[in-house]
Amino acid sequence: MTLLEVRDLTVTYRQGGRDLPAVRGVDFTLDGGEILGVAGESGSGKSTMALSLLRLLPPGAQIGGEILFEGENLRTATWGRLRAVRWAQASMVFQGAMSALNPVRTIGQQICEPILLHDKVRERAARQRAAELLDSVGIPARRLNAYPHELSGGQRQRVMIAMALACRPNLIIADEPTTALDVMVQAQILELLNELVSGTNIGVIMISHDLSVLADMCSRLAVMYAGRLVEIGPADQLFTEPRHPYTLALSRAFPTIGDPVSRLAPAGLPGDPPALGTQTSGCAFAARCSQVLPDCLTRDITLWPGGPDREAACLRVLPEYADGDGPATDVPAASSAEAQATAERPATDEQPALEVRDLKVTYPSRRGRGPARAVDGVNLTVGAGEIVALIGESGCGKSTLARALVGLVKPTSGEVRYRGTALGYSSSALKRYRRHTQLVLQDPAGALNPRQNVFDLVAEGPRLHGLTDDLTARVRDALARAGLRPPEQFFGRFPHELSGGQQQRVVIAGALALEPSVIVADEPVASLDASVRGEILRLILNLRNELGLSALIVSHDLGLAWNIADRVAVMYLGRIVEVGTVEEVLLRPKHPYTRALLSVLPDAVGDQTPVLLTGEPPEPTAIAPGCRFHPRCPVAAALPADDPKLQLCRTRELPVLSGGGHASLVACHLATEQAAASVTGA
Amino acid sequence: MTAVEPVPAGPLPAAPPRFGAFRRFARGYLDRPAGIAGLAVLAAFAVLALLAPTFIGPQQLEVTKASGPLLAAPSGHYPLGTDETGRSVLALAIWGARSSLAIGIIATVLTVLLGSAIGLLAGHYQGRLGSALMHLTDWFIALPSLPLAISLSAVLGQGSTSITIAIAVTSWTSTARLVRAQTLAVEARPFIERAKALGAGNVQIMLRQVLPNVMPLILVSSTLTVASAILSEATLTFLGLGDPTNVSWGSMLNSAFAQGAVTAGAWWYLLTPGVAILIVVLGFTLTGRAVEHVLNPRMVNR
Numbered sequence: 001m002t003l004l005e006v007r008d009l010t011v012t013y014r015q016g017g018r019d020l021p022a023v024r025g026v027d028f029t030l031d032g033g034e035i036l037g038v039a040g041e042s043g044s045g046k047s048t049m050a051l052s053l054l055r056l057l058p059p060g061a062q063i064g065g066e067i068l069f070e071g072e073n074l075r076t077a078t079w080g081r082l083r084a085v086r087w088a089q090a091s092m093v094f095q096g097a098m099s100a101l102n103p104v105r106t107i108g109q110q111i112c113e114p115i116l117l118h119d120k121v122r123e124r125a126a127r128q129r130a131a132e133l134l135d136s137v138g139i140p141a142r143r144l145n146a147y148p149h150e151l152s153g154g155q156r157q158r159v160m161i162a163m164a165l166a167c168r169p170n171l172i173i174a175d176e177p178t179t180a181l182d183v184m185v186q187a188q189i190l191e192l193l194n195e196l197v198s199g200t201n202i203g204v205i206m207i208s209h210d211l212s213v214l215a216d217m218c219s220r221l222a223v224m225y226a227g228r229l230v231e232i233g234p235a236d237q238l239f240t241e242p243r244h245p246y247t248l249a250l251s252r253a254f255p256t257i258g259d260p261v262s263r264l265a266p267a268g269l270p271g272d273p274p275a276l277g278t279q280t281s282g283c284a285f286a287a288r289c290s291q292v293l294p295d296c297l298t299r300d301i302t303l304w305p306g307g308p309d310r311e312a313a314c315l316r317v318l319p320e321y322a323d324g325d326g327p328a329t330d331v332p333a334a335s336s337a338e339a340q341a342t343a344e345r346p347a348t349d350e351q352p353a354l355e356v357r358d359l360k361v362t363y364p365s366r367r368g369r370g371p372a373r374a375v376d377g378v379n380l381t382v383g384a385g386e387i388v389a390l391i392g393e394s395g396c397g398k399s400t401l402a403r404a405l406v407g408l409v410k411p412t413s414g415e416v417r418y419r420g421t422a423l424g425y426s427s428s429a430l431k432r433y434r435r436h437t438q439l440v441l442q443d444p445a446g447a448l449n450p451r452q453n454v455f456d457l458v459a460e461g462p463r464l465h466g467l468t469d470d471l472t473a474r475v476r477d478a479l480a481r482a483g484l485r486p487p488e489q490f491f492g493r494f495p496h497e498l499s500g501g502q503q504q505r506v507v508i509a510g511a512l513a514l515e516p517s518v519i520v521a522d523e524p525v526a527s528l529d530a531s532v533r534g535e536i537l538r539l540i541l542n543l544r545n546e547l548g549l550s551a552l553i554v555s556h557d558l559g560l561a562w563n564i565a566d567r568v569a570v571m572y573l574g575r576i577v578e579v580g581t582v583e584e585v586l587l588r589p590k591h592p593y594t595r596a597l598l599s600v601l602p603d604a605v606g607d608q609t610p611v612l613l614t615g616e617p618p619e620p621t622a623i624a625p626g627c628r629f630h631p632r633c634p635v636a637a638a639l640p641a642d643d644p645k646l647q648l649c650r651t652r653e654l655p656v657l658s659g660g661g662h663a664s665l666v667a668c669h670l671a672t673e674q675a676a677a678s679v680t681g682a
Numbered sequence: 683m684t685a686v687e688p689v690p691a692g693p694l695p696a697a698p699p700r701f702g703a704f705r706r707f708a709r710g711y712l713d714r715p716a717g718i719a720g721l722a723v724l725a726a727f728a729v730l731a732l733l734a735p736t737f738i739g740p741q742q743l744e745v746t747k748a749s750g751p752l753l754a755a756p757s758g759h760y761p762l763g764t765d766e767t768g769r770s771v772l773a774l775a776i777w778g779a780r781s782s783l784a785i786g787i788i789a790t791v792l793t794v795l796l797g798s799a800i801g802l803l804a805g806h807y808q809g810r811l812g813s814a815l816m817h818l819t820d821w822f823i824a825l826p827s828l829p830l831a832i833s834l835s836a837v838l839g840q841g842s843t844s845i846t847i848a849i850a851v852t853s854w855t856s857t858a859r860l861v862r863a864q865t866l867a868v869e870a871r872p873f874i875e876r877a878k879a880l881g882a883g884n885v886q887i888m889l890r891q892v893l894p895n896v897m898p899l900i901l902v903s904s905t906l907t908v909a910s911a912i913l914s915e916a917t918l919t920f921l922g923l924g925d926p927t928n929v930s931w932g933s934m935l936n937s938a939f940a941q942g943a944v945t946a947g948a949w950w951y952l953l954t955p956g957v958a959i960l961i962v963v964l965g966f967t968l969t970g971r972a973v974e975h976v977l978n979p980r981m982v983n984r
């Protein structure tokens with residue numbers, strides 16, 4: 001039965017006397033019990049589209065078309081009727097659970113609120129229902145009186161889901177429900193959401209920028225670009241055989257680990273998504289498309305049938321344009337050449353560029369908690385011309401380690417060595433060191449001073465170090481190397497006039513202007529759109545290939561390691577638990593934690609049973625004795641209680657991995673092939 | 683972008699023009715009628731005060747040389763009447779603008795310099811120095827400002843210098859608090875970390891990264907500080923702490939009050955300096971609000 005039917009939906013914002021079309025002619029239907037995924041980059045109109053379904057947009061937005069929810073047109077419904085529908089029949093799960101929950105009211109009160117409002121029941125009955133709901137999302141009912149700040153990020157998102165289910169709606173709209181969460185918690189939440197709606201008649205619209213998450217979870221997928229649907233169809237088909245080049249790019253942006261095509265060849269799209277209100281005739285994607293036809297620029301593009309139950313807005317699905325096996329088959333020619341260049345890189349046996357010896361960073365205790373051992377004994381080597389990826393969940397100490405490497409955090413003990421000499425912490429020694437090692441931060445919009453133009457931003461480093469002789473040439477060079485061409489055009493522009501990808505290039509150019517030999521990047525692509533991600537990663541890879549830069553890339557994303565790194569180190573709670581070459585660690589993982597991380601990566605094929613770790617990553621203030629991972633370890637949990645190995649896990653601390661050389665090392669009492677077999681069997 | 687092409691040789695382009703920000707500011711300011719009105723008022727007063735020596739001479743200002751009727755109501759010859767010694771109130775008011783505006787502006791510059799420096803230091807050095815400076819600020823806030831100003835000018839002696847210093851010493855605290863709060867917010871942003879990683883020291887971070895981001899706030903607060911400084915100047919002179927031979931709006935009010943203008947019904951004598959103060963303060967406030975609106979980062983980009 002059709003639950004929701006959207007016909008020719010348009011949303012237009014009026015701003016400064018101009019009409020900005022955010023959503024242009026979207027059609028789709030949703031059946032009860034179906035999960036529809038909507039994917040797209042920021043600015044593609046996906047959130048606007050979702051909010052417009054319940055008319056939750058700000059007053060300046062004009063909605064056109066028809067929104068038929070259970071046969072009733074919500075676009076023209078009265079406000080009173082709309083209020084009755086909102087939450088009781090159609091509810092939302094918002095992205096930022098911290099800001100979507102009221103910080104001064106308990107979660108119990110907040111879950112009860114819609115129940116009391118819509119179901120007209122007594123307070124006691126509402127609390128009873130709230131307790132059941134909390135229980136069903138995996139939070140003990142006694143936490144009803146907790147305030148939002150007392151819960152972890154994952155728990156808050158669970159509360160949001162409980163709230164969405166409070167009035168037994170028929171439709172749930174989930175707007176990026178897992179975006180701010182860690183991989184492991186994201187997997188838990190998706191699993192929960194799937195569990196709760198499967199077998200019921202609830203229709204779900206799930207919005208995300210990450211196509212692979214959606215492919216894993218949804219039955220049907222829609223891809224949006226510049227306010228239009230560009231492709232819609234069954235999830236697995238759309239993900240594995242995309243018909244639209246944009247879908248192809250999105251599906252390639254997050255690589256499949258083990259796929260040789262994406263190894264050392266991150267896939268990205270050149271250019272940036274068009275700004276609102278700048279659309280011209282023809283296909284909005286043509287400017288970035290790798291296989292554009294002359295007609296793409298002139299002919300009006302709409303969704304055309306592209307196979308059973310599938311539609312795509314690309315000329316190439318039409319029979320008159322089809323050539324051979326149709327669109328979406330190109331392999332970037334550059335990738336193999338780049339991989340070649342990497343393979344031919346001479347094995348360097350000179351001194352490692354950066355070396356960390358038994359590094360510890362401990363923050364003093366605060367408010368009754370013990371001292372936080374953020375980095376608790378780490379050995380790590382970054383060879384000359386090598387890219388090392390440091391992977392871990394949030395709170396594992398990876399960012400602290402990165403800051404210690406560039407000298408922004410002074411270690412409690414241990415040392416950082418640059419080309420064999422230990423780093424001193426006098427201000428002059430640090431200043432000298434900064435010419436060699438540069439930091440690239442996660443959020444480029446925040447990392448650029450909004451009151452400086454691009455020239456000054458890039459010239460900042462050289463000016464601080466007195467390299468002002470040929471400043472203009474230096475800045476121009478750095479910008480060109482970072483891929484901003486022609487560089488002169490960017491000199492006078494301010495950060496807010498640039499796209500996210502360009503901003504990150506400016507940050508990288510600012511680092512390059514000092515001609516460093518090592519770059520430490522803290523989540524360099526986490527806040528960028530999927531299509532831009534590949535371009536920035538390719539830039540880092542090229543810098544290594546052309547300038548011989550070494551790099552340490554901190555990330556939560558194992559796919560990133562597969563994309564660009566030579567070696568990978570997996571960090572858990574202040575220690576590195578597994579380190580080795582990318583192929584060794586990602587294809588033949590030995591540590592149960594690495595296995596778990598790999599297993600929860602969304603994959604559309606679905607041939608892997610995810611190993612879900614229970615709970616949240618623990619705090620560095622309370623590190624378990626023995627192996628620090630054993631409370632969450634699925635392998636240890638499977639052992640019988642009197643197993644001597646389990647005693648080992650619980651009591652004997654593991655040595656710090658020495659990390660030198662290129663051998664694969666793992667810190668686990670149970671890391672044998674036998675244990676490995678038991679994990680895959682489980 | 684798979685390969686970096688050699689950058690073509692040739693004449694290097696100059697660094698971008700540096701006045702783009704100012705031009706954008708001017709364009710935004712001209713969109714605000716209230717701001718233009720405020721600026722016009724201020725310009726008029728400034729021109730009058732600067733040109734005053736060309737048309738007001740000693741014969742109009744010195745008690746012994748004044749020739750008009752005593753405490754006369756406004757008439758054709760004396761548009762705003764005369765004072766108790768026969769001087770033209772209009773001439774006095776124009777002349778008085780000189781010292782009122784001068785003291786107000788100089789006191790403001792001192793206030794803003796002191797307050798910004800202390801706020802910036804307290805925000806940047808969040809350890810001992812920061813808390814010591816904030817304790818000092820709290821201490822000054824707790825002091826009642828009028829008695830402090832009175833005792834200060836009593837110690838420093840009568841005159842405009844002591845009044846200026848007294849105003850600066852008692853009013854820097856709010857600027858310091860404001861600047862410290864903004865500095866803390868700016869210091870938490872990632873570009874400060876980027877600057878540190880590039881090798882910037884404390885001074886460079888404060889002057890090159892934090893100050894440009896705090897500057898709009900300082901500008902706004904200084905236009906509002908001028909208004910209160912002019913009021914304080916009038917208050918202190920009215921209380922008799924100014925130079926008795928110097929004419930200012932405060933001293934006009936003082937002598938009007940002392941010579942019984944109230945009982946004599948000489949409203950023109952009391953009202954003229956009062957209204958002048960009102961208009962100038964309003965001018966500065968309107969200007970300040972307009973500057974605030976234009977420089978507010980949430981409105982500047984669109």
